Amino acid sequence: xxxxAKKRAATRGxxxxxxxxxxxxxxxxWYLFLLPTFVSLLIFQYYPPLSAxxxxxxxxxxxxKHFVGLAHFRYMFTEDWRFLASIPNVFILMVVKxxxxxxxxxPILVAELIYNIKRPRWAYTYRLLLVIxxxxxxxxxxxxxxxxxxxxxxxxxxxxGAAGLEKLQSGWFSNPKMALxxxxxxxxxxxxxxxxxxxxxxxxxxxxxxxxxxxxxxxxDGATGLRRIWHVDLPLIMGQIKAMVVxxxxxxxxxxxxxxxxxxxxxxxxxxxxSLHMYKQAFMYAKMGYGSAIGLVLFLLILLLTFISMKYLxxxxxx
Amino acid sequence: MGSLxxxxxPLQRRMALRMRRGDSWVHxxxxxxxxxxxxxxxxxxxxxxKDNPQFYHNRWLLSFPLHFGNxxxxxxxxxxYILNSIISSGVTVVGVLLLASLAAYAFSRGxxxxxxxxxxxxxxxxxVPGILTLIARFILVKQLGxxxxxxxxxxxxxxGGQVFAIFLLRSFFDHVPEDLFESARLDGANEFxxxxxxxxxxxxxxxxxxxxxxxxxxxxxxxxxxxxVMNNQxxxxxxxGLTLFRQAFWTNWxxxxxxxxxxxxxxxxxxVFSSKLFIRGIASGAIKM
Numbered sequence: 001x002x003x004x005a006k007k008r009a010a011t012r013g014x015x016x017x018x019x020x021x022x023x024x025x026x027x028x029x030w031y032l033f034l035l036p037t038f039v040s041l042l043i044f045q046y047y048p049p050l051s052a053x054x055x056x057x058x059x060x061x062x063x064x065k066h067f068v069g070l071a072h073f074r075y076m077f078t079e080d081w082r083f084l085a086s087i088p089n090v091f092i093l094m095v096v097k098x099x100x101x102x103x104x105x106x107p108i109l110v111a112e113l114i115y116n117i118k119r120p121r122w123a124y125t126y127r128l129l130l131v132i133x134x135x136x137x138x139x140x141x142x143x144x145x146x147x148x149x150x151x152x153x154x155x156x157x158x159x160x161g162a163a164g165l166e167k168l169q170s171g172w173f174s175n176p177k178m179a180l181x182x183x184x185x186x187x188x189x190x191x192x193x194x195x196x197x198x199x200x201x202x203x204x205x206x207x208x209x210x211x212x213x214x215x216x217x218x219x220x221d222g223a224t225g226l227r228r229i230w231h232v233d234l235p236l237i238m239g240q241i242k243a244m245v246v247x248x249x250x251x252x253x254x255x256x257x258x259x260x261x262x263x264x265x266x267x268x269x270x271x272x273x274x275s276l277h278m279y280k281q282a283f284m285y286a287k288m289g290y291g292s293a294i295g296l297v298l299f300l301l302i303l304l305l306t307f308i309s310m311k312y313l314x315x316x317x318x319x
Numbered sequence: 320m321g322s323l324x325x326x327x328x329p330l331q332r333r334m335a336l337r338m339r340r341g342d343s344w345v346h347x348x349x350x351x352x353x354x355x356x357x358x359x360x361x362x363x364x365x366x367x368x369k370d371n372p373q374f375y376h377n378r379w380l381l382s383f384p385l386h387f388g389n390x391x392x393x394x395x396x397x398x399x400y401i402l403n404s405i406i407s408s409g410v411t412v413v414g415v416l417l418l419a420s421l422a423a424y425a426f427s428r429g430x431x432x433x434x435x436x437x438x439x440x441x442x443x444x445x446x447v448p449g450i451l452t453l454i455a456r457f458i459l460v461k462q463l464g465x466x467x468x469x470x471x472x473x474x475x476x477x478x479g480g481q482v483f484a485i486f487l488l489r490s491f492f493d494h495v496p497e498d499l500f501e502s503a504r505l506d507g508a509n510e511f512x513x514x515x516x517x518x519x520x521x522x523x524x525x526x527x528x529x530x531x532x533x534x535x536x537x538x539x540x541x542x543x544x545x546x547x548v549m550n551n552q553x554x555x556x557x558x559x560g561l562t563l564f565r566q567a568f569w570t571n572w573x574x575x576x577x578x579x580x581x582x583x584x585x586x587x588x589x590x591v592f593s594s595k596l597f598i599r600g601i602a603s604g605a606i607k608m
Binding site for chain 1 (some may be wrong): 342345346348349352353355356357359360363374375378379417418419421422424425426428429431432434437441444446447448449450451452453454455456457458459461474475477478479481482485508509511512514537538541542546557558561562565572579582583586587590
């Protein structure tokens with residue numbers, strides 16, 4: 001016999017292959033490590049969405065339920081004028097503010113500005129300054145901007161008045177035509193604070209990661225200024241841009257704290273967004289089933305938009 | 320020698336001058352953006368020291384004398400909220416780190432049937448947006464009898480913080496060289512001891528990152544406390560507390576803004592102390608895809 005065959009013959013029968021159950025029992029301590037986590041996840045993270053999916057087809061006040069099939073969805077898209085009115089609101093906020101202003105234009109501008117600073121000490125200072133507003137609690141920022149746009153005493157109207165621009169003074173949040181636009185204006189100039197403040201920093205990190213060889217090659221080829229930004233910088237940080245846009249969209253579709261706190265969806269439904277509508281239906285009118293249905297629709301919308309963003313924002317160029 | 324003055328400057332000097340001149344536009348633009356960014360906060364500070372006559376007289380600049388009394392007045396109302404936020408977020412973060420380090424260590428160093436499957440099961444939770452679960456989670460908490468208790472905040476928060484924490488911690492543990500663990504195993508240590516005495520001390524920076532991200536998230540959470548603790552004012556965290564505070568102090572401008580400032584301080588302090596830890600944690604290179 002060959003040496004190998006001899007060895008195989010010798011070891012045959014020495015190592016018993018364990019069955020799955022025996023393997024699990026032998027490694028049981030690892031499962032104990034996972035136990036606390038999975039218990040907490042099963043209770044608070046797995047059960048609720050399943051319950052939501054289930055109850056979206058019921059009339060439910062939290063205690064008693066009554067099957068209604070697709071009635072909620074039919075109602076939502078045909079008769080619930082509030083829901084239907086809230087959809088364009090959230091889309092305007094999402095497309096104009098979240099995507100274009102907060103996650104594309106402003107952060108790319110700021111990142112490029114800091115990127116092009118020659119002395120690193122200034123660049124560091126600017127980055128630090130961008131981080132500072134993130135420390136302020138979201139509620140304080142919201143109430144601060146509520147005050148700024150307060151029609152009678154707020155900074156906005158006072159400043160306009162003092163500058164002789166009385167014509168531009170407005171009821172801001174109390175004016176049905178202006179309320180949604182006022183939400184677009186909040187956090188001017190949209191470069192710092194909360195999630196918005198992270199985008200310039202992340203894009204800047206991406207730009208700094210571009211190898212010198214490429215930057216030099218671009219310069220030699222004559223690509224300067226805007227051309228370089230469009231043809232070189234942006235493609236190379238497309239990965240970061242995609243991530244920030246997707247996260248921004250997901251956050252915007254779900255968030256309703258600003259609208260709840262400042263205008264409660266009003267005046268009328270001028271600033272109502274679907275997630276706020278869901279909140280009110282569930283917690284003010286105890287229509288938990290209908291609220292779950294709205295939540296389900298929003299969930300599907302998020303999936304859809306995430307899928308579209310991932311597919312159609314060009315992938316980062318590899319070098 | 321004297322004609323040097325009429326010669327052009329050497330290339331380096333010219334480049335340096337061109338760079339410095341070109342830079343000024345950038346600085347101008349940055350400053351132009353930073354001023355409106357910071358002015359609202361500066362105005363907040365100024366307004367917090369005014370009494371009402373000063374407020375109505377001048378909205379944007381500092382008025383003298385400064386009314387520090389606004390702060391002592393607001394502090395009384397606002398400090399319970401700060402305390403509640405500290406307790407609720409603090410206990411939560413400890414819970415998250417505890418559970419997540421156990422699980423992350425198991426996923427990283429363990430070898431057991433179904434390991435990767437279970438891990439993907441956890442990751443898949445990232446796909447589930449909060450909006451879907453809000454209502455059902457509320458009813459669950461209600462049925463568990465936890466409404467209006469601190470646990471209504473802490474337990475769901477701990478469970479919510481798991482996924483991301485496990486993700487980060489596992490990524491870190493994956494990059495620790497096996498030999499450290501091998502030598503301990505040869506010495507007869509069981510896995511739990513290894514976790515406690517070797518893995519965790521090493522993981523301090525990344526645990527710092529997890530802690531900071533978690534605290535920031537729970538600190539600012541308005542919706543969940545609003546929904547679960549609404550009827551128990553003694554448990555109000557800063558976000559809900561502020562809604563009450565603003566109602567009560569509207570048109571009492573000085574103390575109102577002083578309250579806003581006071582409530583921002585803890586986070587500021589926390590940030591100052593933790594930023595070094597945060598940067599060290601990120602720089603440790605554990606966050607990779």
